[in-house]
Amino acid sequence: MTDTIDTSLSIPKNTSEIVHQGLKKRYAAEKRFRRYGVVAVCVALLGLVVLFSSILTKGYTAFYQTNIQLDITFDESVIDPKGTRKTKDLSSADYAALLKKAMRTQFPEVKTRRDKKKLYNLVSSTAVFALRAKTMADPSIIGQTHSLWLTASDDVDMLIKGHIPRELPENERRISNKEISWVDQLIEAGSLEKQFNRQFFSAGDSREPEAAGIKGAIIGSFYTLLVTLLLTFPTSVAAAIYLEEFAPKNRWTAMIEVNINNLAAVPSIVFGLLGLAIFLNVMHLPRSAPIVGGLVLALMTLPTIIIASRAALKSVPPSIRAAALGLGATRMQTVFHHVLPLAMPGIMTGTIIGMAQALGETAPLLMIGMVAFIVDVPGGPTDPSTVLPVQIFLWADAPERAFVERTSAAILVLLGFLVSMNALAIFLRKKFERHW
Amino acid sequence: MNTIFIILALVAFSIPAIVSYRWRHSIRLVANPKVELFVRVLLILSSLIAVITTVGIVLSLLFESIRFFNLVSPLEFLTSTVWSPQTALRGDQVGGSGVFGSLPLLAGTMLISAIAMTVAVPVGLFAAIYLAEYATPRFRNWAKPALEILAGVPTVVYGFFAALTVAPILRETGTVLGLDIASESALAAGSVMGIMIIPFVSSLSDDVIRAVPRSLRDASLGLGATQSETIRQVVLPAALPGIVSAVLLAASRAIGETMIVVMAAGLAAKLTANPLEAVTTVTVQIVTLLVGDQEFDSAKTLAAFALGLLLFCVTLTLNFIAFKVVQRYREQYD
């Protein structure tokens, strides 16, 4: 039999030797290749770590705010000289005078106009509003003296937090030597402290970084997402049910499918253009309103949720359908009584992920005027409002140094929301995961 | 009207509760043909919303673009190498000449996307290979979601990161090396965008690599190939179509990305391939043209829609190719 093989067509005879000789090189290549993999994973993870740590280190200080303790005398002759205690009079009273007086008492040595002005600037210009609110809430306070913690100005705050280095030459620093000496005096007296920054979570936007908060943006995001959810959830689940359970397999449904896949990859800014052209310019819906933002984001998240819902429906085994149909249920009953409830956890997971995506979206909202300066916390989806990521975008552009810190802190809050939403999605998936 | 909305929302959220209550407690679940027909029509209408959206996008972009092309010739838009949208806004204002050539914007977009892809493709691909082929399941279970976090971080965060952290670092490094790196360099925006799209490449590639049948790996290993030889010569070629489509999808994501470039890229339209210079992109121009001046009659604002149309077409083409490639790939293995 051996002679049937053409001996000129050689098969390697000394494989072992040749292989052995080449091994060293091949293993070196193997090691190198593997190392590339390790490096790649490390680079990606490093990117993540650097991103998070840079934001964390920039932002965590914003959760504390420098406050100054002052003995404020609610002098009747200043606030309510007529003694009427009427809201109208109290509303327009000169509360700044109270503050100035308290500051002068604290630093009696400050005499010149210029210095006094600087001195007053140690306390935030928004502290006056706090005094006003306090008085309006309880007019009986008038005539009494209270020791109050008031928000320090952003410059003082930055100095305390070390963002304005004391070593800088005086002309390059936003806070003068004199002001620093006053701050030091306050620290010594124990009336200057970093305290938890409640305002950051309870206030809307502000021109003054020390008074700026994210409540307005969070509520705006909430309303926007609410609108998105209300619109997108039923429609995308319905679309998924139709496509997965009822649609005949023909050219039309194929087109719809291709369409959905393409829509999922359309740049988000194009959805913003759509919103501007149709919702604002044709339908005349209000500018800067969560209802329009929600509409735009609903269209944007639609494909994501349809795709996820279809996957969830697909994962319900055909035997369930067969069982229901076999009992004489209609297809509609089969779907709504059996298939849909079983697919619900998967659909929910997809929806949460879609919502998380919508929560982080910025670009399309810029197109529909959600980039305005809005202080008031919106009361509903038609009030002008901004959303968390747009607030971040706005603050990132603000000139005040202190806004860098606030921006990072707002990012941390946003990331916190995203992480909890995703954790919820993972939890749901784990909890309801079914193996058929 | 806010109250109306809140009532509506409450009603909407209570519907599932009511329905499930009825389903649990009623003794008759008899089908009603009228209801079924109605529900069926609702379902069909819902599935059409995606189509309507696409039509809406195309129409709104097209409608404004046509008005734009009445003012500026499409030829100029597609071929001119100068982008300088300085048309006079008022009769008595002397603006620039207003040249609307989209080429420098496309070039800028491509430059930044190319930088992003140079970061994302090798890193994403090798990460996918490592996770799919080498990593222990424990490491994989931990690292894959970690990488996917990168895709979940809002782009505005990346923009902030690029503008405030990466760009200054690059600039400083440049100064040390004696290079003149613009503070809005394409490199800063591109590399951060690259980090962002790593998971788009890695997750999809990981999936397709794992989808390569084990038997092929066994065949190669059984012949005495090392693991890397198996990966390079058998697994990757087999997974190539899937990887290609992952890369195309990532590229389309990079091209359409807005916030990173708005915050970290420049505004000056320049035809350059130098990553250290500042370039501008299609999306940046759309935002600049529209945020701040929303009137609907000047070539400037209309240009934004023409750019939007351009962007839509480019990404659509990429997606379509990616889709086709994947489809052929599926046919091969299903």
Place this chain on the structure above:
Amino acid sequence: MLAQQQIDPSTPTMGQNQQMSIHLENNLKVKVSDVAVYYGDKQALFGIDLDIYKNQVTALIGPSGCGKSTFLRCINRMNDTIESCRVTGSIEIDGVNISDRSVDVVELRSRIGIVFQKANPFPKSIYDNVSYGPRIHGLAKDRQHLDHIVESSLERAGLWKEVSDRLDEPGTGLSGGQQQRLCIARTIAVGPDVILMDEPCSALDPIATAKIEELMDELRQNFTIIIVTHSMQQAARVSQKTAFFHLGKLVECGETEQIFTNPQDSRTQDYITGRIG
């Protein structure tokens, strides 16, 4: 892990084998002693002792799940690729214990080829399929040599005539039997001493099966073949030695004829008469 152990120059390689094509009954090729395999906590094989001789076909038979494939995959350490799999005991090939960490799997597998149950050609051309092994190992001196290797491998696998005019076409386009022979050609092309076959015909029709069985008989002249099969008839037709596995244990091993005509163990008896299986 690089192979530190020097290959004994006296190790009989293919060429020498060819020269001594005479049967040497005491020509021991693989000596398996006390091999056990665990998948995680589950033990799949228990204390296997088995001798395999050169230029013979050894058939491993037994009911499904008895561990014969697992055993086969120990011989070229394919089980290394399974995360949870652990092998104890010793498998000596030409006197070298291959479970030793110093033995290099790449080198080992270049000497011990394997053909799988389901034909698994690479999604590449026929030529690339066959030339893959020689190329990764750097066996060919030049293009011409590589062409020769491909041709002679295909020739030996009995496929040359059928595919010589379409070497550029994808291997996946061949029929099932052709694909399996392509896989055999691919294995031969590296020039191994031992070929492991894991139910190579289970997915084939009788005609294709017959061709492969014929091929095995020819290949026996140059290689040591170990085949896992679920078909007793096949084992009887192609093998000289047969080993019967049952529930992870090697029940009986001996001359094929003896096993089928005069089994020593009652379980073997039961199996070949169809009472278990």
Place this chain on the structure above:
Amino acid sequence: MTFTKTLALTALTVAALANINAAQARDQIRIVGSSTVYPFATAVAETFGKTTEFKTPVIESTGSGGGLKLFCAGEGDNTPDITNSSRAIKKSEVDRCAKNGVKNITEVKIGYDGIVFANSRKAKPMTITRKQLFLALAKDVPAGEGKLVANPNKTWKDVDPSLPDLKIEVLGPPPTSGTRDAFAELALEGGCKKFDWLKAMKKQDKNKYKAICHSIREDGGYVEAGENDVLIIRKLEANPKAFGIFGYSFLDQNGDKIQGNLIDGQEPTFENISSGAYPVSRSLYFYVKNAHVGKIAGIAEFIQEFTSNKAWGEEGYLADKGLIPMPMAERNKFSEEAKTQTNNIQM
């Protein structure tokens, strides 16, 4: 039947949804306009919101041109009530307003802003004249009597040998910006006028004169950096070779990073701008749609807050933000006119 009920309910909800659009009167002032006035307007808005019962106005920074465009789009809820501007309204804009039915506008001047020509503190300061600025930044520059050539100057040294040998790289606002208009008018035209034949042209062919004096080069020497002045500052900080053009308030806020250069020997300081010694300074305005006053709650009160001494006075909080106040008499005049809405723009 239940089904009919459900249908009816759906119809009702749809009707209700449709109703959302049928807008009630807005209860919040909407302001658009100049990015230069934006910091002042927002400061006033915030104070106004926090010290009155009214809602805080919503302010969008759109640039003076864009703001006036939105403002002049018509009357009604969907149009802004007030627009900020870093220049006076132009004839063409007044016409556009009138065409769209906005016939009654009150102009309120709020103070001054100097336009500074600044660079990074890391770089050397440069002393420059308006003529040099014109020669460096104009699209066409005079080459001898009556002749113009496309601006050939690549470096500052090309403009004037006394200036440093640095590439001309000036970051400034785009044409939508009032700052740009003002810069062209005050600095470029100011330099342009130094050429006698060009000055003479003003009387003969005003349009051509303007076209020459106001056109800014487009060959890269002048970089449009968008409406966002903060961005320009960041860029200057990063690139010590570049110069930037923006409002004084931004210099004031960022004095630790950038320095204002002397123009015609004058330093851009609070005092110099206020006194008018600094040549490139302009007035800032806002415009109110009279038809909205009384319809939208709080407009009158907002104007009152804006024009109060504690806001725009020498000691007011706007001065802290960098606004340069008008003299007392002028303030009183505008404040009075604003209150009575008597400073109407002639249509």
